[in-house]
Amino acid sequence: MALDKAEAQKVIVDQLEKKGKSKSKFYLKDFYAFFPDEKPRTVKNIVNELVGDGILEYWSSGSTTMIGLKGAGKQAGAEGED
Amino acid sequence: MAKHKTPLLDQLESGPWPSFVSDIKQEAAARAKNVKGLDYQIPADVCEDLLGILELSYKDGTTHWKHGGIVGVFGYGGGIIGRYCDKPLDFPGVAAFHTVRVAQPGGKYYTSAYLRQLMDIWDLRGSGLTNMHGSTGDIILLGTTTPQLEEIFYQLTHEMNQDLGGSGSNLRTPADCIGSSRCEYSCIDTQELCYYLTMRYQDELHRPAFPYKFKFKFDGCPNGCVCSIARSDLSFIGTWKDAIQINQAEVKAYVDGQSPAGGGSHSSRDWGKFDIQKEVIDLCPTKCMAYVNGELKIYDKECTRCMHCINVMPKALKPGKEKGVSILCGAKAPIVDGAQMGTLIRPFIAVDQTMDKQLSDFDSEDEWVEYLDEKYADITEFVELVWDYWMEEGKNRERLGELMIREGLQKFLEKTETDPMAVHVQHPRTNPYIFWKEDEVDGGWERDIEEYRKAHAR
Amino acid sequence: MAFISAGYNPDKPMENRITDIGPRHYDEFYPEVIKKNKGKWSHHEILEPGVLVHVAESGDKIFTVRCGGARLMTVTHIREICDIADKYCNGHVRFTTRNNIEFLVDTLDKVNALKADLAQRKFDGGSMKFPVGGTGSGISNIVHTQGWIHCHTPATDASGTVKATMDAVFEDFQSMKMPAKLRISMACCLNMCGAVHCSDIAILGYHRKPPILDHEYLDKVCEIPLAVASCPTAAIRPSKVELPNGTTVNSVAVKNERCMYCGNCYTMCPSMPLSDKEGDGIVLMAGGKVSNRISAPKFSKVVVAFLPNETPRWPTMTETIKKMINAYSNGANKYERLGDWADRIGWERFFEVCELDFTHHLIDDFRDAAYHTWRQSTLFKF
Numbered sequence: 049m050a051l052d053k054a055e056a057q058k059v060i061v062d063q064l065e066k067k068g069k070s071k072s073k074f075y076l077k078d079f080y081a082f083f084p085d086e087k088p089r090t091v092k093n094i095v096n097e098l099v100g101d102g103i104l105e106y107w108s109s110g111s112t113t114m115i116g117l118k119g120a121g122k123q124a125g126a127e128g129e130d
Numbered sequence: 131m132a133k134h135k136t137p138l139l140d141q142l143e144s145g146p147w148p149s150f151v152s153d154i155k156q157e158a159a160a161r162a163k164n165v166k167g168l169d170y171q172i173p174a175d176v177c178e179d180l181l182g183i184l185e186l187s188y189k190d191g192t193t194h195w196k197h198g199g200i201v202g203v204f205g206y207g208g209g210i211i212g213r214y215c216d217k218p219l220d221f222p223g224v225a226a227f228h229t230v231r232v233a234q235p236g237g238k239y240y241t242s243a244y245l246r247q248l249m250d251i252w253d254l255r256g257s258g259l260t261n262m263h264g265s266t267g268d269i270i271l272l273g274t275t276t277p278q279l280e281e282i283f284y285q286l287t288h289e290m291n292q293d294l295g296g297s298g299s300n301l302r303t304p305a306d307c308i309g310s311s312r313c314e315y316s317c318i319d320t321q322e323l324c325y326y327l328t329m330r331y332q333d334e335l336h337r338p339a340f341p342y343k344f345k346f347k348f349d350g351c352p353n354g355c356v357c358s359i360a361r362s363d364l365s366f367i368g369t370w371k372d373a374i375q376i377n378q379a380e381v382k383a384y385v386d387g388q389s390p391a392g393g394g395s396h397s398s399r400d401w402g403k404f405d406i407q408k409e410v411i412d413l414c415p416t417k418c419m420a421y422v423n424g425e426l427k428i429y430d431k432e433c434t435r436c437m438h439c440i441n442v443m444p445k446a447l448k449p450g451k452e453k454g455v456s457i458l459c460g461a462k463a464p465i466v467d468g469a470q471m472g473t474l475i476r477p478f479i480a481v482d483q484t485m486d487k488q489l490s491d492f493d494s495e496d497e498w499v500e501y502l503d504e505k506y507a508d509i510t511e512f513v514e515l516v517w518d519y520w521m522e523e524g525k526n527r528e529r530l531g532e533l534m535i536r537e538g539l540q541k542f543l544e545k546t547e548t549d550p551m552a553v554h555v556q557h558p559r560t561n562p563y564i565f566w567k568e569d570e571v572d573g574g575w576e577r578d579i580e581e582y583r584k585a586h587a588r
Numbered sequence: 589m590a591f592i593s594a595g596y597n598p599d600k601p602m603e604n605r606i607t608d609i610g611p612r613h614y615d616e617f618y619p620e621v622i623k624k625n626k627g628k629w630s631h632h633e634i635l636e637p638g639v640l641v642h643v644a645e646s647g648d649k650i651f652t653v654r655c656g657g658a659r660l661m662t663v664t665h666i667r668e669i670c671d672i673a674d675k676y677c678n679g680h681v682r683f684t685t686r687n688n689i690e691f692l693v694d695t696l697d698k699v700n701a702l703k704a705d706l707a708q709r710k711f712d713g714g715s716m717k718f719p720v721g722g723t724g725s726g727i728s729n730i731v732h733t734q735g736w737i738h739c740h741t742p743a744t745d746a747s748g749t750v751k752a753t754m755d756a757v758f759e760d761f762q763s764m765k766m767p768a769k770l771r772i773s774m775a776c777c778l779n780m781c782g783a784v785h786c787s788d789i790a791i792l793g794y795h796r797k798p799p800i801l802d803h804e805y806l807d808k809v810c811e812i813p814l815a816v817a818s819c820p821t822a823a824i825r826p827s828k829v830e831l832p833n834g835t836t837v838n839s840v841a842v843k844n845e846r847c848m849y850c851g852n853c854y855t856m857c858p859s860m861p862l863s864d865k866e867g868d869g870i871v872l873m874a875g876g877k878v879s880n881r882i883s884a885p886k887f888s889k890v891v892v893a894f895l896p897n898e899t900p901r902w903p904t905m906t907e908t909i910k911k912m913i914n915a916y917s918n919g920a921n922k923y924e925r926l927g928d929w930a931d932r933i934g935w936e937r938f939f940e941v942c943e944l945d946f947t948h949h950l951i952d953d954f955r956d957a958a959y960h961t962w963r964q965s966t967l968f969k970f
Binding site for chain 3: 138139144145146147148149151152153155160170171180184189190192196205229233239242245246249252259260262265267272273277287303308310312314319336352353359360361393394395396401415434441442445463467468471486489526527
């Protein structure tokens, strides 16, 4: 069964908001855990689409990429990029 | 008059080797003069402030940069590295100093027209400083501000038909050696294979797909000029399966001193007259050669294709005609568990030597790509098997090589549908702790204790 | 400054957006003779250090003049490269994997004119802009990382250590008198953006102090779970700390003896800076290679545990490197790489002939692999 994007978006936003109290950025793997029955590739594509839609945003250490809700977290303010 | 005094850096202007300090000063002067009358989009004195903050590091022995992670171009997870200085009031020109990675062309061949166009963008919108090239292979544009990032990307894509490179948990910009474009040793067209895979996997290159970074590198032969065996998760090394091609007359020319050994690679020192026995036959690691009665003999079955004899006598010896690639997996730098070299997984994937059509032989790039889909089908199938396994089982920030160690070579071979062979190991295991699978043992593991007791009293 | 738009509309980022187009196709950049003879090269010869000729089966020839370059290059310098390429090479130029610049020309006359031209191009400070060399059994250009010029976790500078080293070995960049090629690489911290772990000689920046903790600000600018998760050795845990003014704040604690000084925490959290004048310096490694020629590729070994950052020219480091190169050059057989030479004479002899001290730091104690580096035989030299 194909993963419905709107449904997936709701799950992702809910999960990130729930966990968002302590941290705002997540590894791609963390998103796989939200959808245990789906292929990593399917989840990855939806996550990347949600970035394109402006729901999520990337954070890069240069070597690793993390993903969070757009605008969430402390660092944007610290960098003057909010 | 320089904005900041730099007495320590000034000492790096002397000596013969090109001085990066002199070059940055030259750029600072050019920006101050601004003969073209550009409306510089980042501070004109950016180079002065960079020298100032670098001088401070030379004085206090510490870095003055902080990491930034959010900046990028919309929809891409890689290609931009955010950077901020920790003394923005003293050095406002470099307060924000982000890096742009630009995907380099194959073999790092350029035309001046291309480079000038790129430099014009960077002159206007950045610091005027670059790296030619970064460690992974990209052109690095060093230092710009956040508002310029999308503008630079827009100009690159719209005016130069040019994309960014990779960073973060993406496929990194693949890199190749010069390959068959100018090297007689190369067993594969490294530029073709590198470009083809780069284009096929653009999504993986720009958007995070993996637990961590992933690198492809392409060496045309076992000399390994692009160091793929040490630096790439998937290392492609050109090789051959049949006999080394020998031209006996040319061998004799080396023996007689008419051709310079190694193409002249040792000519600055007197090593004495070329001695084929001492310099080639005796150094052959498998001792599979002999020079008898003026004739070179190679017992090719025992050859491990180390390239030494070919390197020493390039006019006389050529790799065989049945060519392809060896694929090695899992190389990485030391963090965390120590450095790893690539492990041989696919000893030989043949590359059809009759499929030698170039892009110019086709009406469109799409048709050429279809042709390459067929030519390299065995390679892409393997790549995707590796990725499926790593995406499923790799932990966060675990490189492929670390996953291979954690789960073992057997598992990796199984997941990549590779038959285990003696070439996969340097030697067989020295402990007998074999974890048998139940279906490998006749009768399985379920046994009847009553049946056993008929022959063995309690 | 007035903002100049390239055409990008920030309100509609997807409008006319072009993505996923990759690099330009190499065919656009090949010189004609390369295009024509690709895959059909017969052999090559190094006519003199830095000058190669490749001969095609067709009889066509292409001459290459290879020049060293600082990989940190300015727009002005690259435009000068373009001017040279236009004047001698029909506008073609390429770079090597070791940051060298290659000018490709079609006749020997042009080689000579080009060489004469390059020789007189100097920076105002006196250094050469385009030294010719870097071929055969010499010392080629050093591949390196960013260092203090741009990186947040370096333990030393990259451009400066490389400039100092290349000045010290410059004669061997312009000659081919080594027993085999000798490759030097530089990485400014152990993350090794430039993988230096398989080089004949590697210069590695190294920290020796765990991060300092800015407890007062840490929770304000960092997400503690991310700082904790960033540590590859699990040395960081959340903790509550009482500040001198009596208030208690959320922060982290670091188990110092577990810290491997990688700086990953500083990447995630600017309140955990790592660099330190006394703590930071240089590790030297030796004996690695990536080529399969004669022997298998091998890792570099740590031969000097620590040298301080002696800015601006790192004299102890360059002297130590010179000592290793001289001992190798005097002792190795023709075609023998530095690591193969050291293996042949034994590493105990290597330390003796290179006049290096052996200290306990050089004995591996990191996890299981360490055992395989200890000696399990009576075959040693006095």
